[in-house]
Amino acid sequence: MAFISSGYNPDKPMVNRITDIGPKYYEEFYPPVIKKNKGKWLYHEILEPGICVHVAESGDELYVLRVGGCRIMSVSHIREINEIADKHCDGYLRFTTRNNIEFMVDSKDKVEPLKNDLLSRKQPGGCYKFPLGGTGAGITNIVHTQGWIHCHTPATDASGTVKATMDVLFDQFTDMKLPAKLRVSMACCLNMCGAVHCSDIAILGYHRKPPMLDHEYLDKMCEIPLAVAACPTAAIKPAKVEVNGQQVKSVSVKAERCMFCGNCYTMCPSMPLADTEGDGIVLMAGGKISNRISAPKFSKVVVAFIENEMPRWPTMTKAIKKMVDTYAGDANKYERFGDWAERIGWEKFYEKTGLEFTHHLIDDFRDPAYYTWRQTTNFKFTNAIK
Numbered sequence: 001m002a003f004i005s006s007g008y009n010p011d012k013p014m015v016n017r018i019t020d021i022g023p024k025y026y027e028e029f030y031p032p033v034i035k036k037n038k039g040k041w042l043y044h045e046i047l048e049p050g051i052c053v054h055v056a057e058s059g060d061e062l063y064v065l066r067v068g069g070c071r072i073m074s075v076s077h078i079r080e081i082n083e084i085a086d087k088h089c090d091g092y093l094r095f096t097t098r099n100n101i102e103f104m105v106d107s108k109d110k111v112e113p114l115k116n117d118l119l120s121r122k123q124p125g126g127c128y129k130f131p132l133g134g135t136g137a138g139i140t141n142i143v144h145t146q147g148w149i150h151c152h153t154p155a156t157d158a159s160g161t162v163k164a165t166m167d168v169l170f171d172q173f174t175d176m177k178l179p180a181k182l183r184v185s186m187a188c189c190l191n192m193c194g195a196v197h198c199s200d201i202a203i204l205g206y207h208r209k210p211p212m213l214d215h216e217y218l219d220k221m222c223e224i225p226l227a228v229a230a231c232p233t234a235a236i237k238p239a240k241v242e243v244n245g246q247q248v249k250s251v252s253v254k255a256e257r258c259m260f261c262g263n264c265y266t267m268c269p270s271m272p273l274a275d276t277e278g279d280g281i282v283l284m285a286g287g288k289i290s291n292r293i294s295a296p297k298f299s300k301v302v303v304a305f306i307e308n309e310m311p312r313w314p315t316m317t318k319a320i321k322k323m324v325d326t327y328a329g330d331a332n333k334y335e336r337f338g339d340w341a342e343r344i345g346w347e348k349f350y351e352k353t354g355l356e357f358t359h360h361l362i363d364d365f366r367d368p369a370y371y372t373w374r375q376t377t378n379f380k381f382t383n384a385i386k
């Protein structure tokens with residue numbers, strides 16, 4: 001397509017430049033019933049999966065229909081969302097902190113037509129465009145990252161693993177039959193963009209091979225001390241290397257010390273480590289961020305490695321389903337995944353889920369590792385740990 005100027009003048013880049021204007025003020029986009037009753041809500045109820053009602057002091061009601069969002073979406077999909085909002089909600093809508101979409105109406109008689117409209121819309125391949133759900137004690141959207149769609153450091157894909165997992169957990173999205181809400185998150189490398197370190201179940205991309213070293217370009221591409229200082233296990237040191245008969249500055253990596261975090265590649269483009277066979281997935285479990293009953297918890301590694309099996313990751317989704325089903329059948333009401341695992345003991349967690357306990361799961365990172373070992377004779381005999 002021929003170039004079309006927006007009016008920006010590349011010869012005078014600072015002329016007519018608008019900057020530091022910040023985001024739009026959120027009140028500009030409030031539905032009238034929200035604007036009127038802001039800060040004066042009395043109570044709310046979940047009427048059915050995906051549909052909540054909020055009642056204000058004034059007696060006003062706000063019905064909210066929550067539908068799954070795929071997060072990465074086209075402009076045409078957003079236009080369809082707008083079309084629905086125009087038709088049923090006076091043009092108003094919102095996105096949640098887990099990238100679901102919420103359509104809001106101010107009276108009960110508007111709920112059914114909106115619900116029917118949402119559920120009638122499908123992709124050509126058959127998937128729901130706007131599945132209703134994500135409320136209460138079920139499984140809502142998976143917070144996830146860029147994967148192979150856009151990032152340069154991933155060890156797995158985000159959108160693919162998330163679609164495969166939500167297909168397997170779909171019944172829990174549209175229902176509320178778990179002991180408590182169960183948050184699944186996904187990050188494609190251990191930068192952990194998102195919430196994997198604090199989720200009930202987490203999918204994490206993981207490497208298993210040390211970085212390759214592009215000695216020829218390393219000193220030209222990287223600030224060597226930054227790469228050295230990037231390494232959590234001090235596996236990297238500066239080195240002089242001969243390339244094509246010339247001595248160049250570079251680094252050396254002590255492979256036995258490297259745990260494949262990829263942090264050096266983040267700092268230094270000449271240390272790539274992605275690998276088709278080496279890369280895959282770690283599963284973590286038991287994290288939460290709320291303060292309800294127990295304090296917030298980090299998630300713990302429970303599956304050391306699962307291969308990348310594109311495009312449906314069957315081994316991974318099977319392990320996740322097994323964890324969800326075991327928790328659903330065994331935990332008490334209001335118990336989050338981590339509350340349950342800690343109450344029964346992690347040795348029982350492995351026995352009940354049938355997950356394999358391996359040496360990879362034993363913390364070996366610096367002094368704090370010691371505090372994750374068992375300094376008590378209090379344990380249960382299980383057949384999970386041989």
Ligand code: HEM
Nearest residue numbers: 221222223224225226227228229230231265266267268269
């Ligand atoms: C005695 C001289 C210098 C000292 C003590 C010094 C110190 C530092 C320090 C402490 C940082 C921050 C590192 C970090 O937070 O990760 C830094 C970053 C940086 N320095 Fe220097 N610096 C010096 C000279 C220079 C020179 C001469 C240049 C450029 C010609 C330079 C370019 C940079 C750049 C580009 C960064 C940012 C790198 C990044 O963010 O990735 N520095 N320097």
Ligand code: HEM
Nearest residue numbers: 151152153217220221222223226264265266267268269270
């Ligand atoms: C292909 C060439 C280059 C690439 C791929 C590149 C890439 C990057 C990346 C990834 C960052 C980090 C941004 C962030 O984490 O927020 C960065 C920061 C920076 N780069 Fe480059 N860069 C390139 C060339 C240059 C050159 C030629 C200069 C200077 C002459 C430069 C100066 C800087 C400085 C000063 C920063 C730090 C900015 C800040 O932290 O505020 N870069 N660059």
Ligand code: SF4
Nearest residue numbers: 146151154188189193
């Ligand atoms: S988790 Fe890692 S690979 Fe994924 S988007 Fe963030 S930095 Fe990129």
Ligand code: SF4
Nearest residue numbers: 231258259261262264
């Ligand atoms: S991948 Fe991580 S552990 Fe390995 S050398 Fe790089 S920074 Fe160190």
